[in-house]
Amino acid sequence: MSTAPLDQPWRVCADVRFRPFPPEWVVLKQSRGEVLVVNEVAGRILELLAAQPRTGAQLVLALAEEFEAPLPVLERDVAGFLGRLASDVVVEAA
Amino acid sequence: MAFGAFFLVDPAAAPVEVAGQAWGPHALTLRLPAGPYELRGLSGIQRQALAARWAHFLAPSGAHPVATVQVLRMPREAFRPVDTRGWDYAIDLETTPERVRLAGLGIVAVWTRARPLHVGAWVTADDELHFPGQLENVLRVVVAQSVLARGGVMLHAATVEAGGQAHVFAGTSGTGKSTLAGFCQEAGLPVLGDDLAALLPGVDGWSVVPVPFAGDLPVTTLTEPRPLGSLNRLVQAPVNRVAEESPARLVATLLKVSPWVNRDALHTQALLDVCSSLAARGVPLRRFEFTLDGPAVASMVRGER
Numbered sequence: 563m564s565t566a567p568l569d570q571p572w573r574v575c576a577d578v579r580f581r582p583f584p585p586e587w588v589v590l591k592q593s594r595g596e597v598l599v600v601n602e603v604a605g606r607i608l609e610l611l612a613a614q615p616r617t618g619a620q621l622v623l624a625l626a627e628e629f630e631a632p633l634p635v636l637e638r639d640v641a642g643f644l645g646r647l648a649s650d651v652v653v654e655a656a
Numbered sequence: 657m658a659f660g661a662f663f664l665v666d667p668a669a670a671p672v673e674v675a676g677q678a679w680g681p682h683a684l685t686l687r688l689p690a691g692p693y694e695l696r697g698l699s700g701i702q703r704q705a706l707a708a709r710w711a712h713f714l715a716p717s718g719a720h721p722v723a724t725v726q727v728l729r730m731p732r733e734a735f736r737p738v739d740t741r742g743w744d745y746a747i748d749l750e751t752t753p754e755r756v757r758l759a760g761l762g763i764v765a766v767w768t769r770a771r772p773l774h775v776g777a778w779v780t781a782d783d784e785l786h787f788p789g790q791l792e793n794v795l796r797v798v799v800a801q802s803v804l805a806r807g808g809v810m811l812h813a814a815t816v817e818a819g820g821q822a823h824v825f826a827g828t829s830g831t832g833k834s835t836l837a838g839f840c841q842e843a844g845l846p847v848l849g850d851d852l853a854a855l856l857p858g859v860d861g862w863s864v865v866p867v868p869f870a871g872d873l874p875v876t877t878l879t880e881p882r883p884l885g886s887l888n889r890l891v892q893a894p895v896n897r898v899a900e901e902s903p904a905r906l907v908a909t910l911l912k913v914s915p916w917v918n919r920d921a922l923h924t925q926a927l928l929d930v931c932s933s934l935a936a937r938g939v940p941l942r943r944f945e946f947t948l949d950g951p952a953v954a955s956m957v958r959g960e961r
Contacts, residue, residue: 577921579924579925579928581907581928581932583902583903583904583907583932583935584903585902586902586903586904586905587904588904588907588908588911588928588931590911590918590924590928592918592919592921592924593921595912595918595919597908597911597912598908599902599904599905599908
């Protein structure tokens with residue numbers, strides 16, 4: 563799985579809708595009719611990016627306040643999630 | 657590819673508003689989910705063909721229809737020849753904020769978003785063999801949109817009655833909806849459909865309303881709504897097993913198998929709302945893994961295993 567650079571700003575693509583179904587989230591890529599199920603951290607990333615574009619590093623700091631995880635773990639997870647979401651055209655470079 | 661380019665000789669000439677020559681003076685009203693639906697401009701043969709195909713779904717005229725379909729003439733020469741051998745039939749659907757256009761084998765249709773819907777359906781056939789299928793392509797989409805507008809959803813699913821409730825088995829093409837429905841029918845369970853099911857909310861909860869849009873099995877003769885008993889994600893597997901499904905995975909399946917409206921930007925939010933409501937209403941959400949052991953599968957649907 564590809565990872566995304568943490569200094570790159572990202573935003574949610576305009577045709578993407580998502581909603582929490584705890585403990586997971588459902589993501590709909592409307593233009594392709596594709597549906598993803600992602601975990602709560604990836605869902606929270608989408609929620610943060612929908613509020614405003616952010617870099618991976620900014621996402622790590624925001625998530626560190628909400629999830630009890632060491633920063634290196636969060637950095638690895640955020641880079642991985644952004645890489646997957648970008649390859650699925652759910653997020654794009656801002 | 658431009659709208660209609662696969663089916664039409666001149667896609668740029670595809671109609672954008674309802675105008676043209678009717679096939680005849682006859683009309684028919686159908687009792688379908690979120691309906692009724694009125695068909696106008698039919699020839700005598702066309703009316704007879706529809707009345708025979710959907711005999712159990714005829715309604716008296718005079719009720720206020722949610723959609724009126726005006727059937728209009730189009731010459732066969734307007735359509736390109738299509739080699740249908742080995743082809744998985746799919747219509748061409750164009751959705752904009754203002755209107756919907758549809759093209760298929762021998763059919764073009766257009767309607768605006770204003771309700772009640774006023775649909776123009778241009779067809780080439782005036783016979784019992786081809787015409788009902790041409791018109792059904794339009795009705796499937798119109799009914800799906802009308803069901804969503806009523807707060808429900810139409811799903812690609814097999815639906816079987818057991819224990820006085822309707823159990824919905826949702827799946828994409830090839831997951832075995834008709835196979836499962838056939839197993840249940842052989843075991844004596846009433847089958848409400850093997851291809852599409854309409855789910856509608858009511859004061860007493862969700863119900864499943866039969867639709868006469870079939871897959872491999874004959875059109876159902878059951879017309880009365882049944883209370884929704886369970887929602888199942890259909891999975892072919894080496895062993896028979898029913899397991900609880902996570903709401904997210906079930907909703908993801910529902911979004912994938914809610915045809916036509918799930919590709920329409922204007923309907924995405926409403927569709928998510930409906931799926932959320934379904935997942936939150938306490939209806940059992942299950943993953944239904946099944947084999948080709950028909951009697952065992954039917955027993956599992958009955959809840960005996």
